[in-house]
Amino acid sequence: GENVEQHPSTLSVQEGDSAVIKCTYSDSASNYFPWYKQELGKGPQLIIDIRSNVGEKKDQRIAVTLNKTAKHFSLHITETQPEDSAVYFCAASNFGNEKLTFGTGTRLTIIP
Amino acid sequence: GAVVSQHPSRVICKSGTSVKIECRSLDFQATTMFWYRQFPKQSLMLMATSNEGSKATYEQGVEKDKFLINHASLTLSTLTVTSAHPEDSSFYICSASNRGLELFFGEGSRLTVL
Numbered sequence: 001g002e003n004v005e006q007h008p009s010t011l012s013v014q015e016g017d018s019a020v021i022k023c024t025y026s027d028s029a030s031n032y033f034p035w036y037k038q039e040l041g042k043g044p045q046l047i048i049d050i051r052s053n054v055g056e057k058k059d060q061r062i063a064v065t066l067n068k069t070a071k072h073f074s075l076h077i078t079e080t081q082p083e084d085s086a087v088y089f090c091a092a093s094n095f096g097n098e099k100l101t102f103g104t105g106t107r108l109t110i111i112p
Numbered sequence: 113g114a115v116v117s118q119h120p121s122r123v124i125c126k127s128g129t130s131v132k133i134e135c136r137s138l139d140f141q142a143t144t145m146f147w148y149r150q151f152p153k154q155s156l157m158l159m160a161t162s163n164e165g166s167k168a169t170y171e172q173g174v175e176k177d178k179f180l181i182n183h184a185s186l187t188l189s190t191l192t193v194t195s196a197h198p199e200d201s202s203f204y205i206c207s208a209s210n211r212g213l214e215l216f217f218g219e220g221s222r223l224t225v226l
Contacts, residue, residue: 034215036217041220041222042219042220043118043205043217043218043219043220044156044205044217045217046214046215046216046217089155089156098144098146098209098215099146099158099161100146100156100158100207100215101158102155102156102157103155104154104155105153105154105155
């Protein structure tokens, strides 16, 4: 089955700086890669996703890049703000079956 | 946007009792719902896939007789933790698929077994 690794597990960034979180996956059949933000005591919230036919996607301060050859994808957050502090999870799936395999999570702390 | 609602958000029960958690898709029909379990400071682990009108598919290592899943309608799936024990204390999260277009997650249900 799919295995998703995520690094780093914790990340502290000065407000205004950029944050990068990286994930690798093992199943070459995976073709859908979402990123979720989870705040304490809440369910995960989709912040951006990318499909395998695209190498990069951007939405305001958030961008995701995908390298299918190397089987890795990354989340980039620019101009970080205190409200970006949360736990971020990457995930992968073969979109047809919708079953997500999650990474281990990154606790992002934005330092004011 | 589409919303998935879970109830209750928090539940405390005594060891040996059963607890039911509901997952509802509020404005779309979900033929498939997923149940996840998340222990503190850990990732979400898929427990089972709930298919409307048929038996749920459980992931390896998940006891189907302990975690009963019922997906009786296109907008409701329930997870019943039977004979709960303290080690079942966890954050249970459901997700629902809007006909494969997007997955939406519920807000989660925190179960504490005393």
